Amino acid sequence: CEVMAILIQESQPFQLQAEFFETHMAGWLERFFNDLSDARSAVFYKAVGRFGAAYMALEKRYLNMTV
Incomplete structure (x- = not known):
């Protein structure tokens, strides 16, 4: 996800990265x-899905780690 990459590249706070991931990516991407x-x-695409x-x-x- 481009937005997640930007958050990381711009060294945004870890908590902001974790919140974005959980809110916008975790649920649907895991199911997908x-x-x-x-x-x-x-x-x-089975291999892509497993990866x-x-x-x-x-x-x-990683995002559940305490930083």
Whole structure:
């Protein structure tokens, strides 16, 4: 997401980054990647879905850390 990248590049406060991620990305992106990895017809995109789901899990863990 471009907005998330800008928040990080501009060294915006960690809490602002975490709030943006949770409010605008976490819910729907997690469902999207899980649905994509489960789709029967998405041969190539299954791997993209698995990668995205793993990335979302990592990002959630990172943003839940105390800084």
